[in-house]
Structure formats: C-alpha cells, structure tokens
Amino acid sequence: MSVIINKVRTKDDLKKFIQFGIDLYEGNEYFVPPLIYDERATLNWSKNPAFDHCDANYFLAYRDDKIVGRIGVIINHKANEKWNERNARFGFVDFIDDSEVVDALFGAAESWARSRGMDKIHGPLGFTDLDHEGMLVEGFDQIGTLSTIYNYPYYVNHMERMGYIKDQDWVEFLITIPKEMPERFLRASEIVKKRFGLDVKHLESKKDVLPYARDIFKLINRAYKDLYGYVELTDRQIDYYVDMYIPMLRLEFLTLVIRQEDNKLVGVGIGLPSIAKALQKARGRFVPTGWYHLYKALKGKDTNVLDLLMVAVDPEYQGKGLNALMFNEFIPAANRLGFEYAESNPELEINSKVHSMWNSLETKQHKRRRAFIKNL
Known part of the structure; x- marks a missing residue:
C-alpha cells in the first residue's frame, strides 16, 4: 500500500508521534530516548512558551495502518525576523529506510512551509537552541547524550538524495x-x-x-x-x-x-x-x-x-x-x-x-x- 500522511491532531496522535521516535530504535545500544514527559511539554502549544512566536505542525506517515515515520515543521517568526530570513525548520524527524516514506514525510513538511510563504527549510532544529538539533553524520558507534539526537546512518543518504545540503556542522569531543x-x-x-x-x-x-x-x-x-x-x-x-x-x-x-x-x-x-x-x-x-x-x-x-x-x-x-x-x-x-x-x-x-x-x-x-x- 502507498504511504498515507496524517496530521497530529489529538493527544493520542501526539503520544504516538513521540513513541515512534523511541520504538524505531528498539535494541539499538547507542540511542538515548528523551524523557517522554519533557518531549510532550516541548511539543504542546499550551505548555511551551515558544509558541508565543512559533507556529508548528506535526505529521505521521502510515503504511498498512502502521506508523513508519514522523516529522515536525516549525516556523520561528522571531528567528526569521532576527536573521532576516523566511525559513521553516524541520525536526523531531524519524523514519524507516524507505524512499517513499521519506519523500512523503518531507513533502508534507515542505508543502506546509511553502504554503506559509517560506523560502527555505532547514534542520533538524527545534523551537530553541536548547532543543535537540543536528543530524548525526559521524559517530554512529557512540552512545548519545541527554541533549543530542541519535539517528541511523541511512538518514544522511536520504537527505542528500532529496537535495538537502550542508548548512552548518557541530562537532563533539570526548x-x-x-x-x-x-x-x-x-x-x-x-x-x-x-x-x-x-x-x-x-x-x-x-x-x-x-x-x-x-x-x-x-x-x-x-x-x-x-x-x-x-x-x-x-x-x-x-x-x-x-x-x-x-x-x-x-x-x-x-x-x-x-x-x-x-x-x-x-x-x-x-x-x-x-x-x-x-x-x-x-x-x-x-x-x-x-x-x-x-x-x-x-x-x-x-x-x-x-x-x-x-x-x-x-x-x-x-x-x-x-x-x-x-x-x-x-x-x-x-x-x-x-x-x-x-x-x-x-x-x-x-x-x-x-x-x-x-x-x-x-x-x-x-x-x-x-x-x-x-x-x-
């Protein structure tokens, strides 16, 4: 069956959105899950004060009634004003290794951003610099931390395949x-x-x-x-x-x-x-x-x-x-x-x-x- 993209609309949808980002890494010794309580507060418009100056939407990808991917897309109006840009941010993104799934997810995020007059989309970024940011491109055999993202190596291949290019890199030291x-x-x-x-x-x-x-x-x-x-x-x-x-x-x-x-x-x-x-x-x-x-x-x-x-x-x-x-x-x-x-x-x-x-x-x-x- 083809991929179906649904918006996150209910508390139950949001619960599934968060849980998929944990379940995908079941058995992976390097992945460190976030605290679900904190993640829920971050994504909730009524709890996170970043929504005073941000808009956001979240999407889930389904195939055969099974969740196979997720993505969040954010417009931080305060950031765009400061940096004189019209950028959307993508984040909270996870997916199986499947081009159809990835294209459908990012297609939904890009379409949402484009419909709101954005010129570019970049990420992974959160609402603030204190949220998780940056897709792992080196160090897949290193355990993650409280404040960082872990992702599978195939993520990078899909980003490059879709025409995304490097904007900035972060490095970490032991x-x-x-x-x-x-x-x-x-x-x-x-x-x-x-x-x-x-x-x-x-x-x-x-x-x-x-x-x-x-x-x-x-x-x-x-x-x-x-x-x-x-x-x-x-x-x-x-x-x-x-x-x-x-x-x-x-x-x-x-x-x-x-x-x-x-x-x-x-x-x-x-x-x-x-x-x-x-x-x-x-x-x-x-x-x-x-x-x-x-x-x-x-x-x-x-x-x-x-x-x-x-x-x-x-x-x-x-x-x-x-x-x-x-x-x-x-x-x-x-x-x-x-x-x-x-x-x-x-x-x-x-x-x-x-x-x-x-x-x-x-x-x-x-x-x-x-x-x-x-x-x-």
Whole structure:
C-alpha cells in the first residue's frame, strides 16, 4: 500500500508521534530516548512558551495502518525576523529506510512551509537552541547524550538524495579528565580573577541557585546571540527552563563566575553526570522505575562520564581565560567523584573560540552532526 500522511491532531496522535521516535530504535545500544514527559511539554502549544512566536505542525506517515515515520515543521517568526530570513525548520524527524516514506514525510513538511510563504527549510532544529538539533553524520558507534539526537546512518543518504545540503556542522569531543589539576590552570585562574576582578561563587544548596537562575539564562542569551539559528529566550521561556533544569543540577558542576564590583554573572559552566544509560533503562518513562535509574545516575552511580552541558561567557570576557576558572572547579570535583571522561555539548564547527578551550587537554573529536538546508 502507498504511504498515507496524517496530521497530529489529538493527544493520542501526539503520544504516538513521540513513541515512534523511541520504538524505531528498539535494541539499538547507542540511542538515548528523551524523557517522554519533557518531549510532550516541548511539543504542546499550551505548555511551551515558544509558541508565543512559533507556529508548528506535526505529521505521521502510515503504511498498512502502521506508523513508519514522523516529522515536525516549525516556523520561528522571531528567528526569521532576527536573521532576516523566511525559513521553516524541520525536526523531531524519524523514519524507516524507505524512499517513499521519506519523500512523503518531507513533502508534507515542505508543502506546509511553502504554503506559509517560506523560502527555505532547514534542520533538524527545534523551537530553541536548547532543543535537540543536528543530524548525526559521524559517530554512529557512540552512545548519545541527554541533549543530542541519535539517528541511523541511512538518514544522511536520504537527505542528500532529496537535495538537502550542508548548512552548518557541530562537532563533539570526548575529553580525558586529568588525574591531577594542571598547574597552568591554577596559575591562569588566579591571574584572571585578579586582572578582571572576578570571583567564583560557591553555592551550598539548590535554593541558593534560585537568585541566579534567571541570570544564567540571560547570560546564555548574551553569549549565544550571534550563533547559528539562536534566538534570545523570552522571560516566559526563561521561567519555563528554570523550572525544567534547575532541579537536575549537581552543585559540584555548577560554576558561576561573578564580577566583584557589581555581582554581575559573567560566566557559567554546567556539567551533569551522564544519564544516558539511565534513560535507556527508563525507556523515556519517569514511572514506575525510571525515576530510580535517573536518581542513581544524577548521583554519579554507574557512569564515569561527565556531560559538559553548557559553557557561556559574557561577550565582554570571551577569549580572556574564564575557562581556566571553570576547569579549576570541574577537574578536582570530577576526580573526587570518580569521573574519567567528559563529553562536550555540540559546538559549531566554525566556533574556534570554544574549540580552543580543549587545546591543553587530551581530546578526541568523536561525533559530528549537521543542519541541512533546501530551497523550497
């Protein structure tokens, strides 16, 4: 039978849309499922404040009454205004290895975008830079992370077959954590603190984080504003992400760099024990036992990998050595808790400032992911 494309219209449709993105990878040892609860909130127009300035539609592909693919298509009007573009985004995309299925899915997404006056479509991208983005093109034999996409190698072949080309690449690094704190970081951190009048804020409890929580996301807005596809988070989005992420933090791996003269937050580093294997065990579900696997993982059990989720530095201080302050905090804590490796978050291939942070450490570039683009 031919492929049938249906819009996601009901809560049950949305449930199937999310579940297909997990079921397709059944038995794959590298795929890390998202938390279904969070995915549902992200895709729900009544819960995700990104819908204040975004339109979206989701499509499911059926053959013989069986789901064989899914795709989301988003118009971020705020992004288009900022970058002076008329682009749609595709994301939340998964499909079996079948050209008819893939062509029908992307045909529906492209038609929807074209009918709304868009000139191009690119992705995988989400509503914000904090959503999953970038199709994996290298590193298919590496386990995924909380914040990244895993996909089969055949995805890339279909993208190229349909005429999509590279728009931007992100790279990821596996970093060996030094057994002892390198002397150069100790010296550099003291120099940076004295030269620029900076301090590292040490917090005793998660309640102590709350006065800085919104400032963290405002700093991210300033630090990332010129990066590919980034759109500054609104106040409502900041509140949404504060509620989502602050409870997960490990204070040992939260570094806040404060300017002494006015207590302004000018740098932040956030790490988290890898919860990839815990998410695999949970299969995306928090209950009945998923919470236990995640709790153990966040305590650093059953993992020797630290995920470096985010580093953000105020533009005024970029390239001035604030990374030494963060390493000076992270490395001793990682050794004390038994971590051997750290995994970077995706970094734009062209972002040499960020890549230079790892120059003094033993690293391996082990993954690459891509945003594809096509004229409509």
